[in-house]
Amino acid sequence: MKPAKAALTGLLALVAALAAGHLVAAFVGLSASPYLAVGNAFIDITPSWLKDFAVETFGTADKLVLLLGMAVVLAGIAVGAGLASRNNPGPGTLVVVLLGFVGVIAVVTRPDVGQLALLAPVASTAAGAYVFRYLHKEAQDSESRRGFLITAGLAVTAGVVGQVFGARTDVEGSRQAVGDLTPKTKAPEIPLGADFVQDGTPSFITSGKDFYRIDTALSVPRIRAEEWALRVHGMVERPMVLTFDEIRQRDLVEETVTLTCVSNEVGGPYISTGNFVGIRIGDVLREAGVKQGADQLFSTSDDGFTAGSPLDYVLENGLIAIGMNGEPLPAEHGFPARLVVPGLYGYVSATKWVTDLNVTTFAKDQGYWIPRGWATRAPIKASSRIDRPKRMQKVPGKSVIAGTAWAQPKGVAKVEVRVDGGPWQEAQLGADVSDTTWRMWRLELELSRGSHTVECRATDKSGQTQDQARLDPVPDGATGWHSVTFTVE
Structure with missing residues (x-):
């Protein structure tokens, strides 16, 4: 086989494998896509110094850079596998199986996928191995191009269909159906002279499109408000589950809050201010009845991210927010609900896409970033x-x-x-x-x-x-x- 065909065989097998995995993931949970699962696993094991470097260097484009970097690495592996298999499909098939095994491990260790999620990396491995061996056989005929063209077309189609079906959850429709969020207690009007935009400062209220976003979610969770619920449990007398409608029917309050990311270098941009609408965390916890000895509110996101907040602080401060700047939360900022706690850096308080509040202790549970070298308590510094x-x-x-x-x-x-x-x-x-x-x-x-x-x-x-x-x-x-x-x- 000529080197060019060998390299193309490896690349097309890679595209077919990723497309098949993405297509199956569209039906079992998009996080099961091997490409995304491996990316999320990489984020989870990334040491703090590398995470800081990525945020400092690439800012909010760090996840895009990661995905592009993965694509380049995988393409290099695929080309190498093809070139190593010019006379025998065995080496390339072995590479496909090994990559599939990595995908399986990444998927089964995700906290936000179900049991059927394993189907995605299995389908990816099977498709990659089959396509590689099929194209290897086709390539022996120096005149044959039909197999390459058909395979390329099917792979691209599968990837596009997977993306379309994966995005089929109508989050925007769910947001629009929420309608107006009218708080019983409104935030004070922003007075004239609160900012100096004409002199170069930001506007006092940050628009949704300009609001900074730093989180561990490689793909934005897509959750409809109608299907979302918040579980409150742990060291409480009366565990409870709140639906979106139940939260909305309570007395909503609006607060103007500045959120700050701990990743900010001196003079950094990761700080924004919004008008958030929701219910007070303290009201919910007091209704549940906090047991003696608890000192941490352990919040979990739909994508598995966790954060631990000092219980005594959040009993007096913070919201379970469902609205921002006069409309339901944007999907990328936590729709249907998130935590907003003024005075604490986001990594210990600002959980987006929140689905679980566990009243516990710092001795028992650690949030996502704590084992990675960050402080347990993180009050914002002047x-x-x-x-x-x-x-x-x-x-x-x-x-x-x-x-x-x-x-x-x-x-x-x-x-x-x-x-x-x-x-x-x-x-x-x-x-x-x-x-x-x-x-x-x-x-x-x-x-x-x-x-x-x-x-x-x-x-x-x-x-x-x-x-x-x-x-x-x-x-x-x-x-x-x-x-x-x-x-x-």
């Missing part, structure tokens, strides 16, 4: 960043330095700015919306021509000023003063 000017930007001598500060749930008392290591100057603060939200700031400066470096620091309402020591996000959030070097023309 921080600030400079939004304008940007690094290396050229600005006029008379300019405005503007930025954002946060210190949930204590609130921001002041922000100070200094230029080139000089004296600290207190910045003008935006309107104070609440202690659970960020606060914008600005300072007018007139500077001489040349290069300058500006730094900022925030002080919360308890009098605590953000730490100058530059520390990485692991294990409980980054610290340090954000600085930007720019040029005055």
Whole structure:
């Protein structure tokens, strides 16, 4: 067999295997797709330093980069298997079986799939082996192209059909059917002067499309509100199950909350603010009757992610949220329901697609990130960043330095700015919306021509000023003063 045909044989067998697995997964649960299952397994075993590198380097595109990287690696393996099998299909068949075994292990260890999920990697392995051996036989006829063309067409068709059927769950239709969410208690109106958009800060309320998303879900869970339920159990007197309609029929409250990701480097972008509608976590837990000795609320997502929140804190703070910015939660931000807890980093509190609340202890259960080196309790640290000017930007001598500060749930008392290591100057603060939200700031400066470096620091309402020591996000959030070097023309 010619090398080009050998390589193409391996690639087409790979495409057929992935397409068959994806097609079967459309009917047994999309997470059972071997390609996605292996990707999710890789995310689960990724060490903290590599996860931090991915988020820092690729931001919210980290999952796309992972999928593309996997595709490149698999394509290389497929080409190698084809070239190693020019005279004998045995080596390539063995590679297919070994990859299928990896897919089986990845699927059976997923917490969010049922028993039938095993059918997807089995189908993938069978299709890959059959196609490889069939094309190997066809390739012996140097004039034959029919088998290659038919196989390529069937594989692509199977993959497309699998994607279409896998997305058949009408999540958007379910969202639209929810209709208006009218809270009994509304959040206060955002006052004029809460942000300085004209000077370069974000708008005070972050739109759904701009709201940061950092989570472990390789594919967004697709859950209809009509089929969703939240189980509350563990160390409680009265275990309960709440449906979406039962939550909606309760007294809904709206709160303006800033959510912050622990992966944020100093000056990082992973912070957003929204108006969330839901019911108070504390009301539900008190209704269930928390038993003495419990100290953790252990939440689980539909995709198997877990987080542990300090029980005493969430009894007084936080929502089981079903709405955001005047509409049902977007699918990528947790529809039908998620947890929103001001004052705690998201990895211990902000579980999206939440389906289970277990009242337990920190000694008994550990959330997803704790064994991976992150702190058990993670209160948000007072921080600030400079939004304008940007690094290396050229600005006029008379300019405005503007930025954002946060210190949930204590609130921001002041922000100070200094230029080139000089004296600290207190910045003008935006309107104070609440202690659970960020606060914008600005300072007018007139500077001489040349290069300058500006730094900022925030002080919360308890009098605590953000730490100058530059520390990485692991294990409980980054610290340090954000600085930007720019040029005055």
